[in-house]
Amino acid sequence: MNNxxxxxxxxxxxxxxxxxxxxxxxxxxxxxxATAPSTTDIELAQRRSGGGGxxxxGxxxxGxxxxGxxxxGxxxxSGGRTGFSxxxxxGxxxxGxxxxGxxxxGxSRQSTRQSxxxxxxxxRQSxxxxxxxxRQxxxxxxxxxxxxRQNNRQTDRNDAINSRQDGRTNRTDIRQDGRNNRVDNxxxxxxxxxxxxxxxxxxxxxxxxxxxxxxxxxxxxxxSYWNNWGWYPGQAAVWGLAxxxxxxxxxxxxxxxxxxxxxxxxxxxxxxxxxxxxxxxSGDVVTFEADNGYDTVRYSANCKQGTLNGGAPRNAxxxxxxxxxxxxxxxx
Numbered sequence: 001m002n003n004x005x006x007x008x009x010x011x012x013x014x015x016x017x018x019x020x021x022x023x024x025x026x027x028x029x030x031x032x033x034a035t036a037p038s039t040t041d042i043e044l045a046q047r048r049s050g051g052g053g054x055x056x057x058g059x060x061x062x063g064x065x066x067x068g069x070x071x072x073g074x075x076x077x078s079g080g081r082t083g084f085s086x087x088x089x090x091g092x093x094x095x096g097x098x099x100x101g102x103x104x105x106g107x108s109r110q111s112t113r114q115s116x117x118x119x120x121x122x123x124r125q126s127x128x129x130x131x132x133x134x135r136q137x138x139x140x141x142x143x144x145x146x147x148x149r150q151n152n153r154q155t156d157r158n159d160a161i162n163s164r165q166d167g168r169t170n171r172t173d174i175r176q177d178g179r180n181n182r183v184d185n186x187x188x189x190x191x192x193x194x195x196x197x198x199x200x201x202x203x204x205x206x207x208x209x210x211x212x213x214x215x216x217x218x219x220x221x222x223x224s225y226w227n228n229w230g231w232y233p234g235q236a237a238v239w240g241l242a243x244x245x246x247x248x249x250x251x252x253x254x255x256x257x258x259x260x261x262x263x264x265x266x267x268x269x270x271x272x273x274x275x276x277x278x279x280x281x282s283g284d285v286v287t288f289e290a291d292n293g294y295d296t297v298r299y300s301a302n303c304k305q306g307t308l309n310g311g312a313p314r315n316a317x318x319x320x321x322x323x324x325x326x327x328x329x330x331x332x
């Protein structure tokens with residue numbers, strides 16, 4: 001500063017001090033305060049600059065507005081650096097902490113992923129093993145079921161075959177027993193018949209050639225006269241009759257019975273016994289006695305019409321009995 005300007009200022013200061021020291025000091029303080037920047041300005045500058053402490057403590061704190069007040073500029077600069085350093089340091093520590101936490105969190109997630117992958121792989125292997133075991137078990141069970149069903153079917157077939165065979169055997173035995181019973185009953189009847197030989201005494205039936213001694217018209221029934229009966233063709237097929245006894249067969253049976261003094265003959269292919277001495281004829285009608293294996297029964301037959309007791313025979317045995325009586329009465 002040149003001397004021209006320094007002298008008036010010095011004089012002015014001296015005048016002010018002499019007049020009112022307190023007011024002068026207040027004016028100087030006001031000037032200094034106006035020159036120094038406020039704390040709010042420093043903080044705003046730091047925020048705008050983003051922590052750039054060097055610029056905040058630069059030209060503003062040491063500029064021309066301080067008018068050479070170095071101590072004020074120095075404090076402002078120090079304050080600016082202190083604010084920046086504190087803010088910057090705090091930010092640095094926070095950033096480091098976050099970085100460390102990030103690394104720790106990343107490591108934890110990696111460990112969790114690996115653990116989950118290992119668990120899933122173990123579960124897959126376990127599930128595959130279980131499925132394979134289940135498939136094998138199911139296959140074994142199905143095969144066992146098939147074998148069991150096959151064995152059961154074979155057993156059922158064998159049982160059915162055995163049952164059918166047993167049924168056939170039983171039916172055969174029953175039929176044989178029936179035949180034996182009929183033979184036994186017939187033998188009982190024979191014994192009765194033998195005991196009754198004297199009942200009839202001598203008559204047209206007593207000697208050989210007996211058919212010539214019959215006291216009625218005879219000789220017209222012969223050959224296959226039964227074919228003239230209306231029921232015969234159809235019923236013979238049903239009963240399985242291929243034919244019936246001819247006169248020659250009946251004559252031989254009567255001659256044999258006479259020689260043995262037996263008053264009956266066994267009707268061929270039937271369960272009946274005919275008492276031949278009981279045969280009598282009137283016109284075409286014949287009456288006679290026969291044993292059915294249980295009782296002695298009296299019958300009436302029409303040899304022209306082929307009826308027995310007024311109707312067609314009910315079975316093959318009755319048809320054979322009707323034919324035998326007609327042969328004795330009218331056969332030749």
